[in-house]
Amino acid sequence: MEERIIPVYQRLIHNVDSSSLPDSWDFTFDKFSESKKLYDYQKDALKSGLKFLHHYYSDILNYPESEYNSSILEGKKSLFNEINTERIVKHTDILDISVKNTSIFKIASQFYNVEGKRIPFFNFTNRMGFWMATGSGKSLVIVKLIEILNELKKRGSIPDEDILFLTYRDDLIDQIKKQIDEFNSFSPVKIKYWDLKDYDKVKHDLLFNRDDINIFIYRSDLISDTSAEKLLSFEDIENNGKWYIILDEAHKGTNGDSKRQIFYSILSRNGFLFNFSATFTDRWDIITTVFNLNLDRFTEKGYGKNIYVSQQDLSALEGYNKDSDSIERRDEKKKIVLKTLITLAMVKKAYKQLSTVSANIYHNPLLLLYGHTTEVENADIEIFFETLGDIALNRIDSRIFEECKNSILDEFINNPTYVFGKDTDSNKLRFNYNDFSNLTFDDVLKLVYNSDGAGKIEVVRTKANKAELAFKLKTSDKYFASIKIGDITKWLNDKLVGYEVSENPTEDSFFNNIDNNSSPINILMGSRSYYEGWDLNRPNVMVFVNIGKGDAKKYVLQSIGRGVRIEPLKNKRQRIAELSRNGDLEAKKIFSILQEKNYEGLISIIETLFIFGTDENNIKAIMDGIKFELEKNGEILDVKKTKFDFNPKLLLPVYLEKKEVELKELPKFSGNLNLLEDYVNWMEDDRVIYANYSDVATPATIGRLHNYLNADNIQNTNSSNAYNQLHNLIGHLNTSIKYMDKFKDLEDEIIHFKEISAEGISKEKKNELNKKIEDVRNLKNSDFVEKNLLQKFKSGEMSERDLKEYGDLMKKMGKIEKPTLFEFDESKIELINIAQHYYLPIILSISDKADVLSHVIKVKSEKEFIHNLDEFIAKEGLKSYKLDWWVFSKIDESIDNVNIPYFDKGKNRMRDYSPDFIFWLKRGSEYRIVFVDPKSTKYTDYEQKADYFSKLFEENGFPKEFQYGGFSIKVHLFMVTDNINSVGENYKKYWIDNIEKIFSVI
Incomplete structure (x- = not known):
């Protein structure tokens, strides 16, 4: 049976929040041209690429602090070791270039170290793939990627190497040029494209023309190991492997057999390779896919x-x-x-x-x-x-x-x-x-x-x-x-x-x-x-x-x-x-x-x-x-929304976003006021400012900039990077402020359970796992079964035959292990039924190798919380709280739309905070929404989150009472710790060290 290969790079950056990247990696992706905006999935593709680039250059290569050139090979090895913990394949040598591939091996061995009779795959990990369905507009993503690479070079976040775009037909080259021309009609910074044949001449001219974004374009099928009228020998343009290469549908043949694929890798061996296609088939391409929106997912x-x-x-x-x-x-x-x-x-x-x-x-x-x-x-x-x-x-x-x-x-x-x-x-x-x-x-x-x-x-x-x-x-x-x-x-x-x-x-x-x-x-x-x-x-x-x-x-x-x-x-x-x-x-x-x-x-x-x-x-x-x-x-698993024995009304807060905020309403900006003033005065002309910051600035924003600098709105710091500070300040002036508006019924805001999938799992194992999932989902909470039986007996709905069926069911359920474990290959997961959870079963990864599962609970503090909650319910039964009902759900910040806005002082902007769990509790007309976030007190940004939560949901330090749908609603935020004494006095009310406090709010 052929071994299944998964997009490992996508897994690697899945849980990285792009808003957590440093300021120099901060971009907005909305506009492409006067008439085009990027769709959400196109922005997601760019964010995924940005997260991986940051991981490679900043986290692994430690650029620019490290000796960059000497650290590249070790960095590639480090990246391979990192992704190999996800078991990319059982036998990694099938990814290597073997001496059996004579012509390929002979060419590659001139540029890569040979180990035994193989060139290891780690040499080729400096690449990423975008698997995007035909018709998804990947050309727009490519052009925006070119803009981002240029800006990252300008900011000193990645090395200043040349950009080369390759695709395999003339009409596709014409198409990308057309998209670039449309982009140029809107952007103050222009992309200039040059024929790769003119590389030496253009490089000389570019010494005097650095304001534009300069890229080279050529037919990928004309890159060869010989030179002719149109053919270009890769050795003539090798440039010590320092290219950023963007390939569009250029993967003719497979990487193991196609010489051209090796040429592209050699040209970018000390740079980076970006691969775009609607149909990846090769192992290298699939493993290094950082964003997957193929035809099925699309x-x-x-x-x-x-x-x-x-x-x-x-x-x-x-x-x-x-x-x-x-x-x-x-x-x-x-x-x-x-x-x-x-x-x-x-x-x-x-x-x-x-x-x-x-x-x-x-x-x-x-x-x-x-x-x-x-x-x-x-x-x-x-x-x-x-x-x-x-x-x-x-x-x-x-x-x-x-x-x-x-x-x-x-x-x-x-x-x-x-x-x-x-x-x-x-x-x-x-x-x-x-x-x-x-x-x-x-x-x-x-x-x-x-x-x-x-x-x-x-x-x-x-x-x-x-x-x-x-x-x-x-x-x-x-x-x-x-x-x-x-x-x-x-x-x-x-x-x-x-x-x-x-x-x-x-x-x-x-x-x-x-x-x-x-x-x-x-x-x-x-x-x-x-x-x-x-x-x-x-x-x-x-x-x-x-x-x-x-x-x-x-x-x-x-x-x-x-x-x-x-x-x-x-x-x-x-x-x-x-x-x-x-x-x-x-x-x-x-x-x-x-x-x-x-x-x-x-x-x-x-x-x-x-x-x-x-x-x-x-x-x-x-x-x-x-x-x-x-x-x-990946195979989507059979996790389903819970069919409750009652009819809960699940409410979410809705926030009103105010876009054109008066300057006095904006939170204070953290920056070096003197440096900012000197830098703005040095540029003199507002048109120069606009040209340099067109990704965040509008003409109206530039006017607000001068007014803001003249007002007492900056919280002074010793920051020294004037370019990045001004970039962030202009972005800050466009900040939208969110206020609490109303409540709404939960609809499709929690959907991550529909996306729980297992990569690389065999059909037999998937069927076995789904059978376990069904068994665990059908486990009945004894409290609710007893309550339901009593009601049916009193109303005369239940006959002796019904009673026998219930008894048989309970016997069957009693034979199912709790908790239920499931293992496949080196992965181990745990399936838990807590009857009040929004979907069932709850899936926890027990082993590190369970990363082949997506959208399940993996973080240690979250797993501990679920275990503690399950134990508390089993012990206490919650009868003493006299609740009409209660429900809770895991929140997956990567896909769900349940959050609390807050102002991030470090980033100088509004962000969304997604606690890990949400609880709903009802007794009579009293209704409580409780956000719960198991996390360590070492995360000091909890203070910012708590401050804005208070602004939204509290009055004079106490929960504000909202009237909606006949309910008296209060909203609470609890973070879970085992050391409340380490928390500042003003924030202790937001921290709990036992489950009971969640249910004590009502």
């Missing part, structure tokens, strides 16, 4: 359309001979193409219906056809196109139309499961038969062909464009389809004989405008050569013709990524239910209206990408590609 988190793979047999679309093509076979082809057109018509009908609620939601649906080739006789696209023409002429029996429609309807209703996510009702196509049962052929003509009647296809070309054609019916004045291939001349001469051809003098490209909802084109056809380098929201139907051989796995995933993008509202890239759940007010309003109209089925249709393959093997290749993607993710 879709699961709501950022893309759900994916549905049809099992319809489209084999008749395979190559044929025109002269011997039978009537039966022609009818079969009509049925196949018709099924795809009916599916498109259904989605377009859903779109039109949804548009009656708002004209600005979703996208105008499109069918995307990928053919294996357009060059050979009887090419895949030609077959589809000819059949498209036959259907347009209405050469189709009404019985065949109804047969095709019903075949599609039956499949969607009887087999509605998407390929990603769990097999649950929420992860299935919500298809309403009545919405589409009355669909007619005339609807297909109108919705797909843009015509009110049948007609012959007419071909339209443009003078300037030799790669595209458009098609329309003679009965319509609107295009309905386009083809994009290498050269249309051959098609016009060989395959479109007999068609009327006209020329449009105003259009230069049908394809360039296709993402616009006003584009009339509903079908886009092309060969596999154009599957990368562009993004559309519009594809809802994707047809693969004769694709399923060779490197189909990667190709299929990349192609699907072209159609998975979703944008239900302008510039909002999540499915509308997720947007609504995440608190987007516009999405909530529209989603509510759509629900009232019972349009959930229509939403499901337009938020789905329907995939068709030409035959069983083709579909198998598609599913194998998707299966491969799924296998690279």
Whole structure:
């Protein structure tokens, strides 16, 4: 069985809070250009990269204090030892370069130390991967990464090495240049890109031009071990290995066999390598992935359309001979193409219906056809196109139309499961038969062909464009389809004989405008050569013709990524239910209206990408590609929200954020006032300040800066770094202050239990673990069982048979160990059932090796708290507190949205503090929310957190009473310690050394 590899780097930095990084590593990522903001997942990618870079350069290499050059090799070894504690593989030598790989070994051994007959993997740990689904906008992340690297160099946080961007096609180079140009149109600091061939010349010129961000760009497949007209020998640009290299989809071949991969590593061996791709397959790439948002995760988190793979047999679309093509076979082809057109018509009908609620939601649906080739006789696209023409002429029996429609309807209703996510009702196509049962052929003509009647296809070309054609019916004045291939001349001469051809003098490209909802084109056809380098929201139907051989796995995933993008509202890239759940007010309003109209089925249709393959093997290749993607993710464990025997109302505080704060309202800034004043005066011109601090400054902020320096608002320190101080002060002037506003019901603020997964666990072990989880989850708390039984007996609901069933259940539960331990490989975890916990079971890691589990309780103080609480409940039973009910939950700060704001004086900004646990207690109308944080008193920032907590929830030093929903609510904060005497007198009320005090607040 093949060994599973996990993204270890992502694990390594998972629990690092990016806001805890030093000031010189502090960045804001919101804006990309005047019209573009980064989405949350793009910002998360950059934060992950920043955290790992800080760990590598500051924590491991101790840059800039250390002798940097001499410490690199030891640093790489140290990093390898650190990640190897997570058991990256059982036999680490499979990661090494062996002498058996003769050509690779010979090249690499000139630059790396050989140990035995191997070059150890630790030599190549100075790298990180960004595994980002096609359509997720990784180009924007790359450009922002370039900006960040330049700023870190300027701040002295990382070495001042050159930046090189490599990708493997000219159109992808054009794409990144286009993104850079857009960035430059907004940013006062410009990125200048240079051809790597001109490296020596440009380096000389740059001695006199250091204000811009200078990067070099080249085709990755043209880096070689020899020089030619376009080929560049890696040795000619080796530069002592001091490059920051950014690779975009440049991993051709595998790292063990591809010479080019070694060239990139050699060039960056004393720098750093950043690897971006939608499809990582190699061990090195997966292990060093620092951010994983591959197609599965992208879709699961709501950022893309759900994916549905049809099992319809489209084999008749395979190559044929025109002269011997039978009537039966022609009818079969009509049925196949018709099924795809009916599916498109259904989605377009859903779109039109949804548009009656708002004209600005979703996208105008499109069918995307990928053919294996357009060059050979009887090419895949030609077959589809000819059949498209036959259907347009209405050469189709009404019985065949109804047969095709019903075949599609039956499949969607009887087999509605998407390929990603769990097999649950929420992860299935919500298809309403009545919405589409009355669909007619005339609807297909109108919705797909843009015509009110049948007609012959007419071909339209443009003078300037030799790669595209458009098609329309003679009965319509609107295009309905386009083809994009290498050269249309051959098609016009060989395959479109007999068609009327006209020329449009105003259009230069049908394809360039296709993402616009006003584009009339509903079908886009092309060969596999154009599957990368562009993004559309519009594809809802994707047809693969004769694709399923060779490197189909990667190709299929990349192609699907072209159609998975979703944008239900302008510039909002999540499915509308997720947007609504995440608190987007516009999405909530529209989603509510759509629900009232019972349009959930229509939403499901337009938020789905329907995939068709030409035959069983083709579909198998598609599913194998998707299966491969799924296998690279951790197995989500079967942890579920608790079904309580009562109905708790769980409330959370809501904070009001005031953005434009008067200067007097801002907390005092900690800095060196004299140094700041001298530094600002030295720069003189406000435009110079703005240019140097454009990542945090606006023109309005610069005006506030001078007023703030003239007021008594700075708490003086002896800080000596003027650049960083001013950067932080400008950021401070933009600080938003949060106030307590109201309470709300808990909805999706605690979700981490849905993400608990085990990396590298076998299917058998996963099943065994899930069985244990189910057993522990079903353990019944004896107090509640006794109380429930009593109520049922009194009300007459329970018979003798029921009583026997309860008795049998209790006997079964009594045989389950408590606590329950589970071991796999070197990992050991503990499963605990505390009936009042928000989800069950609670999972604790016992051994260090249990880091293969995500979102479980690992910190020693938190584990001790759970054990103490479990013991206290078992001993005390809580009967004396006479509570109506109580509930508590773990909070995972990395993913949950439950926090207390506070002002961090060290960082000079507002931050969110997430205690480890939250308790809810109710007795009558008295309601208490208690935040509990097991932590050491050595963390002095607890004073700042307690101070702001007091500002929000206390009056005159006592808990403030809030009235909400008929409750009298008070909020408490307790930190747990075993040494209260070490705490300052003013803060002792926030510390407890026994569990009882939590329940004594009511």
